[in-house]
Structures are given as structure tokens and as C-alpha cells.
Amino acid sequence: MQELFKKAWKKILESKNIVLAAHINPDGDALGSSLSLYPILKEIGKKVTIFNVTKPLPMYLDFLPNFDKVTDKLPKNYDLLISFDCGSFDRLGIEERPKFLINIDHHISNTNYGDINIIDPKAASSSQVVYNMLKANNVTIPKESAICIYTALVTDTGSFQYESVTDKVFEMAADLVKCGVKPDFVAKMLFQRDRLSRLRLLAKAYETIELCCEGKVAFVEVTKEMMEITGAIKDDTDTIVNSVRAIASVEVACMLREDEDGIKISLRSKNYADVSKIAVKYGGGGHIRAAGATIKDEFDFEKVKNMLKNDLKEIVKIEE
Ligand SMILES: [Mn+2]
Incomplete structure (x- = not known):
């Protein structure tokens, strides 16, 4: 080096x-x-x-x-x-x-x-x-x-x-x-310069949190409608996935955000799961503990969630 x-x-x-x-x-x-x-x-x-x-x-x-x-x-x-x-x-x-x-x-x-x-x-x-x-x-x-x-x-x-x-x-x-x-x-x-619109968006997004894989995986959704109602901007969604990962049982948190070109997925893991593998599979990239990708031209949250559940089931299996 x-x-x-x-x-x-x-x-x-x-x-x-x-x-x-x-x-x-x-x-x-x-x-x-x-x-x-x-x-x-x-x-x-x-x-x-x-x-x-x-x-x-x-x-x-x-x-x-x-x-x-x-x-x-x-x-x-x-x-x-x-x-x-x-x-x-x-x-x-x-x-x-x-x-x-x-x-x-x-x-x-x-x-x-x-x-x-x-x-x-x-x-x-x-x-x-x-x-x-x-x-x-x-x-x-x-x-x-x-x-x-x-x-x-x-x-x-x-x-x-x-x-x-x-x-x-x-x-x-x-x-x-x-x-x-x-x-x-x-x-x-x-x-210490937070936006009110961001806090209002958090409130809406947190209501969509769904746990699966024995509580090891958490999904959270951000729709275009939520952004419009709260006046939030894309930057305001940055840390949502991190706070969802903070749930005690959660190993991987996944945020799905409705974008113009498809559904953006942001993945965060806590202890052992390598989420970069999943991001790469969907054409994205990142790190072991933080990665992301955009599923282009796909706007069906449930479909994407089911797809990801299959991938995530595998990577949260092995415990240290
Ligand atoms: Mn960096």
C-alpha cells in the first residue's frame, strides 16, 4: 500500500x-x-x-x-x-x-x-x-x-x-x-440540525416495520406517498434502516424505497450476515454490514420482499 x-x-x-x-x-x-x-x-x-x-x-x-x-x-x-x-x-x-x-x-x-x-x-x-x-x-x-x-x-x-x-x-x-x-x-x-419532515417520515415508515425469520430480519417501507405527505426528501430516508437494525432481535434490516426507476433496497447487518452478497446479486454493491441496490422497473413491494426473504433466510441462518 x-x-x-x-x-x-x-x-x-x-x-x-x-x-x-x-x-x-x-x-x-x-x-x-x-x-x-x-x-x-x-x-x-x-x-x-x-x-x-x-x-x-x-x-x-x-x-x-x-x-x-x-x-x-x-x-x-x-x-x-x-x-x-x-x-x-x-x-x-x-x-x-x-x-x-x-x-x-x-x-x-x-x-x-x-x-x-x-x-x-x-x-x-x-x-x-x-x-x-x-x-x-x-x-x-x-x-x-x-x-x-x-x-x-x-x-x-x-x-x-x-x-x-x-x-x-x-x-x-x-x-x-x-x-x-x-x-x-x-x-x-x-x-443536531434535523428536519421536522424527516421525523414525520420516520413515524410513518416505522409503522410498516415487519419482522420475519424469527425476528432476525426486519423490513421497513418508504413509499412515494409518505414522502409527499410529509414533505420529506430522499436524504431524509438515509438513516431509517440503521434505526430499524437497532431492534434487539434483528440481524439484518432492509429498507425498501419507492424511487422513480424502481425499488431501492438498503441493507444493514449487525453481527455476522454479509449483506453485500445480496446487493451484488441485484446489481448493487457495498460492504459486509451496509449495502444497497436498486431493483429497476419493479414497484411491487410485496414481490421484492418475498424475493429478499428467500435470500435473507439463508444469510441469517448461521450464528456465531
Ligand atoms: Mn465510504
Whole structure:
């Protein structure tokens, strides 16, 4: 990995016009990781574009430094694209392959679509991979970057709750605090600016919770109608599946959301079930404990649930 970090940094230093990109519908890690390099690359005189196709961007991340610099327009000529937290090239929303691509990620399902691929499935966040790359090259991390790296870490570890959290993660967090991050500021920005529409949506969604497989599997539904009645937006559905997983007996929680192009499924597991397998089966991807996919052109919740029940029955069987 150290060799890759050096090779990637060398390529960055050689490039003049650099695009930082993350996957469509970015989460805190995707956006935080891509924003984190912006001040560092500007400082060393690079022309930098932060690219994302999503409109509007998730507003709960608007406190990240340089959030307002994100654009959905690519520059005409650029030498290098760096992608963050993005498992496959098509999720970037870029048609033409760039001249050179550095792919930085921690998804086990990453398809290695870059010219340089820095994939660390053990990393707690893609921002940890970025951090390790910066450290390997003795790059000083300014406060603006540290806030982005830290926020990405907090959001991708469920506030330091997941198995991916190691001594290294806390060492990194401590170092980022030394770089100027105020953890209470990030926590307030992320978790104390809730929308009433989201709470109203939660109330409606929780009513649909259904347990099966001896209580080990929980389903929760979000329909278009619920979103319309409550005035909720897609961002408001982000953590519903996590709170359903919190039910004591539940090993796997699954949220089904009615989207324009089909039913989006979000899967979360607690102790042992590998939900990435199921997501991959339906054309999606993710991690062992958090994964998702969209069942295209399918709008029948019961049909999808029955299909998933069969898959889930198998993966919740084995207990540790
Ligand atoms: Mn991530």
C-alpha cells in the first residue's frame, strides 16, 4: 500500500488540472473525501475541480469547507481524475474515460477501474485511505481538509460504532483534532440540525416495520406517498434502516424505497450476515454490514420482499 500511496502522489504532483469526483448521491464519506484534497492541491498550485453529478447535493453536509465549489460541469481538458468512495466507474456519472484515473476506495466490491487503484476494504472510510496517503507522503493536513476527513470518518463508522473502528481510527481522529477539528462542531452540524419532515417520515415508515425469520430480519417501507405527505426528501430516508437494525432481535434490516426507476433496497447487518452478497446479486454493491441496490422497473413491494426473504433466510441462518 505504501508504494501505491507514493505512486499516486507522484502522479498528482505531475498533473496540472485535476478533477476530484465522488459517486452519485454522495454520502459524508464520498463528499468529505473528495473535498478533503481541494485545499491541499490548491496550495501547491493545481487547478482543481470538485465534480459531482448530483443535484441538489445533500444539504446536511453543507458545512464542509468548499462545499459550494462542487460543480456538475467537467473542465474541457484535464490530466487526472481522482475518484473517491466509488465502487464502479459508471457511478461517477462521467461518460468519457479520463486520461488518467486514480481510484481511492474501501468498498470490497470495487471493480478496480482506475489506472492506479488504492482499495483498502479494511479502512473505516475512504477518507482514511486519503489520510494514509497524505501521511505516507508527509503532507501537512490543513484544518479545512481535516474537517472533511473527520466528517467522512464519523459518518462512515456510525459515529465510531462499527467493527471497522480500530486503534488506528482513533489515532487518526486524535491527529485530525490536533489539525484543528472540533468534534462537537461536526457532531452538531451532522446530528443536531434535523428536519421536522424527516421525523414525520420516520413515524410513518416505522409503522410498516415487519419482522420475519424469527425476528432476525426486519423490513421497513418508504413509499412515494409518505414522502409527499410529509414533505420529506430522499436524504431524509438515509438513516431509517440503521434505526430499524437497532431492534434487539434483528440481524439484518432492509429498507425498501419507492424511487422513480424502481425499488431501492438498503441493507444493514449487525453481527455476522454479509449483506453485500445480496446487493451484488441485484446489481448493487457495498460492504459486509451496509449495502444497497436498486431493483429497476419493479414497484411491487410485496414481490421484492418475498424475493429478499428467500435470500435473507439463508444469510441469517448461521450464528456465531
Ligand atoms: Mn465510504
